[in-house]
Amino acid sequence: MMNGIEAVIFDLDGSLVDSMWIWKDIDIDYLGRFGLEPPPDLSREIEGKSFSETAAYFKERFSLPDSVEQIKADWNRMAWDKYMNEVPLKDGVGEYLDWCLSKNIRLGIATSNSRELVNSIARVHGLEHVFQCIMTSCDVGRGKPAPDIYLAVAGQLGIPPRACLVFEDIIPGILAGKAAGMKVCAVEDAYSLEQAEEKKALADYYISHFSEVLQG
Incomplete structure (x- = not known):
């Protein structure tokens, strides 16, 4: 090789x-704020997208009121502790x-x-x-x-x-x-x-x- x-x-x-498990948990928690649940196809739909592309996708698909930059900032905060302490x-x-x-x-x-x-x-x-x-x-x-x-x-x-x-x-x-x-x-x-x-x-x-x- x-x-x-x-x-x-x-x-x-x-x-x-x-670390892939983190993002499934974050999707559940984040969308739960808006009374939503992740649809079955969500993971495959966003697979490979950039962080900004994913945030834009969420905003459009789920009609979120927050800006793309705010969505990204929220995700960073939600992921921070897990990455620092739980990801080998x-x-x-x-x-x-x-x-x-x-x-x-x-x-x-x-x-x-x-x-x-x-x-x-x-x-x-x-x-x-x-x-x-x-x-x-x-x-x-x-x-x-x-x-x-x-x-x-x-x-x-x-x-x-x-x-x-x-x-x-x-x-x-x-x-x-x-x-x-x-x-x-x-x-x-x-x-x-x-x-x-x-x-x-x-x-x-x-x-x-x-x-x-x-x-x-």
């Missing part, structure tokens, strides 16, 4: 950190990052989450100086499956797409990495277990634990 790879780019939620790195990530650093492989994060939360997560886990580039979909304007964010991170890292490996846990993210011309490894996550076979078919590789990468 690592042959010819000069940069590794991680999605954040569900790929680098075990995915199994084996620490060892894999150490290995990449020992091989001078450049590292980046390409996330649909907010800038405030991703920076806080990096600080909590001591990763600020591990990643040479941390970028959000809001920075590039379009969320996944558009390849924009992966191409932008590769550009910042100074590595051609063909020499980049992406780790992603959702289908729109896998499609974004492939559309960018990169190798993609799908990461197993409880949130998307029912999509495991489709993820395997779309990605170049599939892992349930990061130790598998180093084991070949």
Whole structure:
């Protein structure tokens, strides 16, 4: 998997950190404020969207009175404590990052989450100086499956797409990495277990634990 790879780019939620469960809880609590319940298709409808795109989607679909900026601010506040205290790195990530650093492989994060939360997560886990580039979909304007964010991170890292490996846990993210011309490894996550076979078919590789990468 690592042959010819000069940069590794991680999605954040569900790929680098075990956090997808947070957003289902936040959707329930947030919409509950307005006397609403999350519809069954909500998760799939917003999958891959940027933080701003998701807030705009909520405002329109649920006819919310708050501005997009207010919705985003509320979500950041609701997620803050959980990210700071309840979200671990995915199994084996620490060892894999150490290995990449020992091989001078450049590292980046390409996330649909907010800038405030991703920076806080990096600080909590001591990763600020591990990643040479941390970028959000809001920075590039379009969320996944558009390849924009992966191409932008590769550009910042100074590595051609063909020499980049992406780790992603959702289908729109896998499609974004492939559309960018990169190798993609799908990461197993409880949130998307029912999509495991489709993820395997779309990605170049599939892992349930990061130790598998180093084991070949």
